[in-house]
Amino acid sequence: MDAFLTPPESEALLLSLRISFVAVFGALPLAFLAALLLARTRFPGKTLVDGLIHVPLVLPPVAIGFLLLMAFGTRGPLGGFLLHNLGIRFVFSWTGAALASAIITFPFQVRAIRLSLEAIDGGLAQAAQTLGAGWWDRLFNVTLPLALPGIAAGVITAFAASLGEFGAIITFVSNIPGETRTLPLAIYTALQAPGGEAEAMRLSLLSILLALIFMTLAEFAQRRARSRA
Amino acid sequence: MSVEIALRHEFPGFALDIAFALPKPGVTALFGASGAGKTTIVNAIAGTFRPRQGRIVINGRVVLDTEAGIFVPAAQRRTGYVFQDARLFPHMSVENNLLFGWRRAASRASAADIEHVVVLLGLRSLLQRRPRALSGGEKSRVALGRALLSSPEILLLDEPLASLDAQRRSEILPYLESLRDEMRLPMLLVSHALDEVARLADDIVVLRDGRMAAEGSVFDILTGLELPALAGSPPVGAVIPATITAHRSDGLTALSFDGGTLYVAHLAQPVGGRLRLRVRAEEIMLALEEPRGISANNVLAAQVLALSREETSHADIQLACGATRLVARITRASAVRLGLGPGTPVFAIVKSVTVDAPAAHLPRL
Numbered sequence: 001m002d003a004f005l006t007p008p009e010s011e012a013l014l015l016s017l018r019i020s021f022v023a024v025f026g027a028l029p030l031a032f033l034a035a036l037l038l039a040r041t042r043f044p045g046k047t048l049v050d051g052l053i054h055v056p057l058v059l060p061p062v063a064i065g066f067l068l069l070m071a072f073g074t075r076g077p078l079g080g081f082l083l084h085n086l087g088i089r090f091v092f093s094w095t096g097a098a099l100a101s102a103i104i105t106f107p108f109q110v111r112a113i114r115l116s117l118e119a120i121d122g123g124l125a126q127a128a129q130t131l132g133a134g135w136w137d138r139l140f141n142v143t144l145p146l147a148l149p150g151i152a153a154g155v156i157t158a159f160a161a162s163l164g165e166f167g168a169i170i171t172f173v174s175n176i177p178g179e180t181r182t183l184p185l186a187i188y189t190a191l192q193a194p195g196g197e198a199e200a201m202r203l204s205l206l207s208i209l210l211a212l213i214f215m216t217l218a219e220f221a222q223r224r225a226r227s228r229a
Numbered sequence: 230m231s232v233e234i235a236l237r238h239e240f241p242g243f244a245l246d247i248a249f250a251l252p253k254p255g256v257t258a259l260f261g262a263s264g265a266g267k268t269t270i271v272n273a274i275a276g277t278f279r280p281r282q283g284r285i286v287i288n289g290r291v292v293l294d295t296e297a298g299i300f301v302p303a304a305q306r307r308t309g310y311v312f313q314d315a316r317l318f319p320h321m322s323v324e325n326n327l328l329f330g331w332r333r334a335a336s337r338a339s340a341a342d343i344e345h346v347v348v349l350l351g352l353r354s355l356l357q358r359r360p361r362a363l364s365g366g367e368k369s370r371v372a373l374g375r376a377l378l379s380s381p382e383i384l385l386l387d388e389p390l391a392s393l394d395a396q397r398r399s400e401i402l403p404y405l406e407s408l409r410d411e412m413r414l415p416m417l418l419v420s421h422a423l424d425e426v427a428r429l430a431d432d433i434v435v436l437r438d439g440r441m442a443a444e445g446s447v448f449d450i451l452t453g454l455e456l457p458a459l460a461g462s463p464p465v466g467a468v469i470p471a472t473i474t475a476h477r478s479d480g481l482t483a484l485s486f487d488g489g490t491l492y493v494a495h496l497a498q499p500v501g502g503r504l505r506l507r508v509r510a511e512e513i514m515l516a517l518e519e520p521r522g523i524s525a526n527n528v529l530a531a532q533v534l535a536l537s538r539e540e541t542s543h544a545d546i547q548l549a550c551g552a553t554r555l556v557a558r559i560t561r562a563s564a565v566r567l568g569l570g571p572g573t574p575v576f577a578i579v580k581s582v583t584v585d586a587p588a589a590h591l592p593r594l
Contacts, residue, residue, distance in 0.1 A: 123314065124319075127318075129302075130277065131329050
């Protein structure tokens with residue numbers, strides 16, 4: 001890889017991948033639960049919960065970054081607690097970037113999983129029940145496998161969206177090389193330097209390549225989903 | 230083996246209030262128009278529906294008693310539920326579908342039992358296939374096998390044939406008959422097709438608007454004069470359990486029952502074989518004197534029990550032939566001309582008999 005990319009470039013690429021990976025898979029169990037809740041249950045305030053989950057879709061990412069900074073800054077209510085009691089710090093750290101990405105891409109995951117859950121024939125769970133399967137059994141052996149295509153689609157979409165996240169990351173965790181400087185931030189940095197257009201172009205091409213890979217993966221997952229249905 | 234059911238539940242604009250028992254292994258049909266509450270009852274037994282009031286006991290185990298606050302979850306009831314739409318798991322092979330309940334059963338069916346069900350339902354060649362590659366009839370058979378292998382204490386069949394066309398239906402019926410005859414299980418068959426009920430059921434519960442309109446053996450209920458009003462259909466006629474008593478040299482097989490003997494074209498089963506005969510009401514003619522010089526092989530001496538009272542152009546005549554009940558549909562004018570009334574001795578000329586030979590073409594086990 002070093003034959004094609006300069007060390008700062010590969011650093012940004014690997015960091016982007018690491019942050020997105022942690023963001024997406026860290027949020028996945030929660031996204032599945034949220035989707036299950038929205039698809040299968042009725043409770044007062046469901047519309048509100050649904051709305052809250054989707055807020056990151058419509059809020060400017062910079063605003064989310066700012067809110068995260070307020071909450072998780074070392075003097076913020078959550079950030080102070082985490083730092084003093086558990087020694088966890090999100091600000092100016094790649095984990096903070098992952099947190100921001102997770103929140104921004106959460107709706108993509110929930111949406112895709114919810115759709116696939118709603119497409120599952122409810123009668124199947126009932127059949128499983130009469131055949132002796134309890135709640136967890138049904139979840140792992142009927143619901144989860146049938147929702148797998150939706151989960152895959154959600155993961156891929158969220159991953160792709162996460163790779164492009166800029167505003168929330170730069171606002172919340174700043175632009176630290178090797179720590180929070182992901183591909184979009186590296187492009188931005190390159191543009192700030194005089195004569196950095198060539199560097200920005202290389203990084204943009206790299207982003208396009210990544211996007212193509214993920215689009216192909218998504219298409220592949222979708223085709224598999226269709227052939228199973 | 231016995232199952233007792235008593236339920237009460239009010240839905241908006243509809244109340245369910247029933248109580249009946251399945252005293253022994255065999256098929257009890259839950260018969261009624263759609264909306265009569267059939268599926269609700271089955272769901273209550275399976276545990277996927279929780280009625281406001283009720284008590285259900287399966288083989289001595291109380292699975293529902295609203296007064297005592299007992300509600301055993303569906304997953305622990307061991308009811309083999311065969312849904313109208315099969316509901317096979319699309320992400321599993323037929324084999325894994327079949328074994329889904331088996332893997333979760335407290336007392337598992339043996340390998341020999343699995344083999345038995347696979348052969349009985351003709352599933353051998355389907356095992357590695359996915360449900361979406363199966364025909365409607367094949368799906369039904371897999372659903373039946375899956376329910377059976379979960380070692381159920383009762384088999385719940387919710388219109389297992391309703392989604393099938395006539396040809397598939399006649400393909401599945403023999404399998405259901407052999408299930409009835411070979412599995413020592415109480416079975417509850419939900420149906421709105423009387424011919425299906427006549428062929429499969431031992432007992433019938435007739436439902437109407439959430440209540441029980443009639444209850445009894447299939448032999449009595451299907452010859453009941455009130456059935457047309459209850460079921461909104463012509464009487465099916467008689468259902469007669471008979472025994473093969475002789476294969477005559479003239480090619481006819483003699484079938485005896487309490488009340489007489491009927492002769493039908495040669496049957497493959499050996500002498501002593503038991504089967505079920507059906508005689509449709511339209512297939513019986515009545516005569517006051519023993520008819521001579523007619524082509525019909527079957528003439529039974531009988532006595533009029535009752536006449537239907539409706540003001541229609543036809544009359545349904547209930548007949549006693551020994552301990553067997555028959556029903557004949559003739560014109561009202563004929564009934565008047567013959568002066569038929571309760572007690573009148575008559576001769577019933579049986580024009581045709583339907584023989585339900587259970588699964589004669591299935592492999593012997």
